[in-house]
Amino acid sequence: MAAQAAEPVADEVAYLWPCNVPAWHAWCDVQTQWRTSGMGGPTGLDYAGVRAHLDEIGLAQGSEERAAVYSGIRAAEHATLEARAEREAAKPKHN
Numbered sequence: 001m002a003a004q005a006a007e008p009v010a011d012e013v014a015y016l017w018p019c020n021v022p023a024w025h026a027w028c029d030v031q032t033q034w035r036t037s038g039m040g041g042p043t044g045l046d047y048a049g050v051r052a053h054l055d056e057i058g059l060a061q062g063s064e065e066r067a068a069v070y071s072g073i074r075a076a077e078h079a080t081l082e083a084r085a086e087r088e089a090a091k092p093k094h095n
Contacts, residue, residue, distance in 0.1 A: 022065070023072025030055055030073060041084060045077050 016024055033049035034042040050073060059066035 019068070020072060023069045023076070026053065026057065026069050027073050029057075036050045042081065044081065045073070 029049050030045060030053050033046045033053070035044055035046050037043045050070070054066055054069065055061075059069060
């Protein structure tokens, strides 16, 4: 009988404020829009792709909702890049 993989157990549970849910959904949707620099990994999001997605989901340019969602995406992008940099810095260096 094959061993079954255990379900991953979360270390902690995170909750979103209701006002942040639209930004979270948009953030999840734009994960294909990362720009990369060779072997260095992601450098940031392709904002043209992000704006096209916001247009596609019907967030009108100039609206407060679009500005809030875009700001949330940018905050998540910054946090992701910061976490990646910290993880890379913690890796042992090979000579």
